[in-house]
Amino acid sequence: MPQPRVLILGAGPAGLGAAWRLRVEQKADAIVLDQRDDVGGNAGGFELEGLPVDYGSHRLHPACHPRILNDLRNLLGDDLLDRPRHGRIRLRGRWLHFPLKPLDLALHCPKSFVAGVALDTVRKRFSVTPANGDSFASVLERGLGRTICRDFYFPYAVKIWGRPPETLSATQARRRVAAGSLGKIFRKIMGIVPGLKAPGAGRFYYPRGGYGQICRAIRDAAEREGADVRLNTTVRRLTLGSPHRVEIVREGRVETLEGDHVWSTVPITVLARLADPPAPPDVIEAARRTEYRAMVLIYLVLDQPQFSEYDAHYFPETHIPLTRLSEPKNYAARSDPPGKTILCGELPCQVDDDIWRADDEQLGRLVRDALAACDLPVRARVLRTVTRRLPYAYPIYPTGYECCFDRLDEWAGSLPNVLSYGRQGLFAHDNTHHALAMAYGAVDCLSADGRFDAAKWSEYRDEFRTHVVED
Numbered sequence: 001m002p003q004p005r006v007l008i009l010g011a012g013p014a015g016l017g018a019a020w021r022l023r024v025e026q027k028a029d030a031i032v033l034d035q036r037d038d039v040g041g042n043a044g045g046f047e048l049e050g051l052p053v054d055y056g057s058h059r060l061h062p063a064c065h066p067r068i069l070n071d072l073r074n075l076l077g078d079d080l081l082d083r084p085r086h087g088r089i090r091l092r093g094r095w096l097h098f099p100l101k102p103l104d105l106a107l108h109c110p111k112s113f114v115a116g117v118a119l120d121t122v123r124k125r126f127s128v129t130p131a132n133g134d135s136f137a138s139v140l141e142r143g144l145g146r147t148i149c150r151d152f153y154f155p156y157a158v159k160i161w162g163r164p165p166e167t168l169s170a171t172q173a174r175r176r177v178a179a180g181s182l183g184k185i186f187r188k189i190m191g192i193v194p195g196l197k198a199p200g201a202g203r204f205y206y207p208r209g210g211y212g213q214i215c216r217a218i219r220d221a222a223e224r225e226g227a228d229v230r231l232n233t234t235v236r237r238l239t240l241g242s243p244h245r246v247e248i249v250r251e252g253r254v255e256t257l258e259g260d261h262v263w264s265t266v267p268i269t270v271l272a273r274l275a276d277p278p279a280p281p282d283v284i285e286a287a288r289r290t291e292y293r294a295m296v297l298i299y300l301v302l303d304q305p306q307f308s309e310y311d312a313h314y315f316p317e318t319h320i321p322l323t324r325l326s327e328p329k330n331y332a333a334r335s336d337p338p339g340k341t342i343l344c345g346e347l348p349c350q351v352d353d354d355i356w357r358a359d360d361e362q363l364g365r366l367v368r369d370a371l372a373a374c375d376l377p378v379r380a381r382v383l384r385t386v387t388r389r390l391p392y393a394y395p396i397y398p399t400g401y402e403c404c405f406d407r408l409d410e411w412a413g414s415l416p417n418v419l420s421y422g423r424q425g426l427f428a429h430d431n432t433h434h435a436l437a438m439a440y441g442a443v444d445c446l447s448a449d450g451r452f453d454a455a456k457w458s459e460y461r462d463e464f465r466t467h468v469v470e471d
């Protein structure tokens, strides 16, 4: 019996992971389609001056499911490095090690901040906060107290999602903030102390060839098993039927592919606009009201071997427009290219706003000014400034977003043999290992005769709802 054919939209971790597992388990033919010229989606990367760089700071977190981690270890071999985290976060004008460390906190944490947290802890014992009408702000303030929220999470939220924290849904706090209470923060900090150390605490995995190496290795393995991965291929239309027909454009040529199943990892809002017959008007309206935050990545090539010893700097303060700065060379402890290093500034924005449209010169200056404003001046010559733009960096969850997403999700779920999943397809602020877990789950639900077990997928969906993002 011929195997079913699955057309997979998107060659990020979710799409490639599924293609690879479908072929390994001999369940289906897999064709992966992506508009970009390389695999990896937001978890991809590119080479700049001989150094692999990522789309912003990316690490593989030890929270990765052991089965997936084991598969990645087999694919990457010795190239998957186990590295200590060594970052810094700025708090009231001071730098603290990130992840937080007890001794560093005791020595460098501003005393006014410590006093604020202590007062919040006392206040918390005596206050009763109503649980109804929750928002990102109220959930976090109840769990962490005013000081941590006002100095850290709230200004960060404004930059990342472009919205005041009071207007964001409580779901954003539950899904996005791993340490949502003082107890959890305390356990995280103590989990770094030798003797009390939680497995993986303070460490991360990183491929020697840059984060994009993960998806390139999965693509190579999938192709070895017979998957067909087509890049520079934009999906323009999905004509629903049996079989489904996907219209693609590649190098100006239009082609139609047929498949028994379509697994979409493109933004669910895009899927709603691709479908033919068109999605009902209320679904199109729900797609219009469902928003993703964009990001501009600004890479400065510096004429110096190393800018700092840190892998990443985190900037919660609102007067610093960047959210994070990474130095890719430090992620894999590389010494090449000799005499040069690269910085990558992350600047959240909206597609087509002033930041999105700014030129490289303006954006390079913005990074240099931001660094100078927090005592990290760029003293070396800037040899080049290069930028990249991610239109779908983060899902935004304003209060009440659930009804729009639920309507989209319900519509996508009603399409026979169409699956919307991955970070963009489930509108989830997830890590790479979560996107891979979704891919593995989808493959598990498909039987070799081409039937998709919807009940099992629904159980997986419940599990995905428990994912909490690691930073």
Ligand SMILES: Cc1cc2nc3c(=O)[nH]c(=O)nc-3n(C[C@H](O)[C@H](O)[C@H](O)COP(=O)(O)OP(=O)(O)OC[C@H]3O[C@@H](n4cnc5c(N)ncnc54)[C@H](O)[C@@H]3O)c2cc1C
Residues within 6 Å of the ligand: 009, 010, 011, 012, 013, 014, 015, 033, 034, 035, 036, 040, 041, 042, 043, 044, 055, 056, 057, 058, 059, 060, 061, 233, 234, 235, 236, 265, 266, 267, 270, 295, 346, 390, 392, 393, 394, 421, 422, 423, 424, 425, 430, 431, 432, 433, 435, 471
């Ligand atoms: C700044 C930043 C930092 C991050 N840091 C980490 C980290 O440290 N650790 C971690 O684990 N995760 C991190 N993540 C998350 C990680 O990048 C994602 O979890 C992962 O990329 C999700 O994979 P995906 O396949 O679901 O989606 P994506 O990677 O978004 O892939 C979707 C693909 O669909 C393609 N596509 C869209 N529309 C079309 C179309 N019409 N036709 C064809 N192709 C289309 C896109 O080109 C893209 O390649 C970070 C994300 C960001 C933005």
